[in-house]
Amino acid sequence: MFFAGMPSDIAEYIQASSRVGRAHIGFVVLVPTPQRRRDRHIVHIFDIFHRFLERMVQPAAIDRWAERAIERVFPSLFQAYLLGVVPSQELLRLPENEKHKTPDFSCIPNVRREFSARGDAFIDEIDRFIESAVGLRGVFAPEGEEHYRQRIDQWTRSLIGNTWNSPLWGSGTMDGYFQAQTDPMFKPMTSLRDVDQGGIIQASFRDTKGRSQTPGEVQLVMDLVRHGVANNDGLDNS
Incomplete structure (x- = not known):
């Protein structure tokens, strides 16, 4: 890999250069931009600069417990549980001749049917998974954790009990619902960079x-x- 000048963001430099050498032995060459004083300085202190590289990374600007941050990952965790965790658990639990009974929650009517049959127990099950995923359970839970639990419960109930109970979405698929959302906050994340619309x-x-x-x-x-x-x-x- 060749860098045509040192990136202004140290984290970007680390992230990009770390892609080299994954499958085969590789090397990275920095070609400094001559007219940039910063690049020329890095050449002079090249060894010590790279020795302390990770200490120059700025902390993330996002607050882990920002309510909007949890709201942004909610669709991803909600979908991961119903389409990934539950079917996998049931597939392992059911005997060989009953594995065809594994629930298919990719269809919204099936989710609604489960909610009608189990009620709050079904909602609580989803809530517990999302709470564990974001860190609301255990020793790392923040102050005011009950507020976050209530918000997660509200989002779950609103989606299953209200939005998916409407004639528009009640008979479709989960994928179709999420694909139709125009606001990124209502769609599962596909990348760590997938946090908002581009400006x-x-x-x-x-x-x-x-x-x-x-x-x-x-x-x-x-x-x-x-x-x-x-x-x-x-x-x-x-």
Whole structure:
């Protein structure tokens, strides 16, 4: 792997370079950008820079117990339990001649039928799995854990008892329901980067005081944002 200049984010550098050498022996080459003071400095302290690389990673900006964070992973854990955990457990439990009775919760009517038969016990079973998955059970549970338990229970009951009881969704599939959602908060995650819709950065030709800015000035700012340097002429202007 070749790096055309050191990425501005150390975590990105670690993550990208760690992809080398998984299946075969590999090597990584850093080609510093000559006009970037930071890259030239890293060349001078290359050994010690990499020795303490992990200490330069900034902590994640997200709070583990942010309510929106738990809400974001709720669809994933809900689906994982009903489509993964429950069928697997039942398949192992049932005798050979009854394995065809393994529940198929990919169809929403089957989920509704289970809820009608078992009621709160079915909801509690789902809640317990999600609570364990996010860390609400055991020694690592946060203060005010009851609040999070109530929110998880509300989301579960709202989805099964209200949304999936409607004529629109009551006869479809779980996959069809999640695929039809336009808000990422209501869809299972497929990647750790899958946390929100992508945004667009639009350059403004007026500053915060309403004064006009030239395209050249905007370009200097964009160069600084994207490359960590506001000029490409090889000069180290402050």
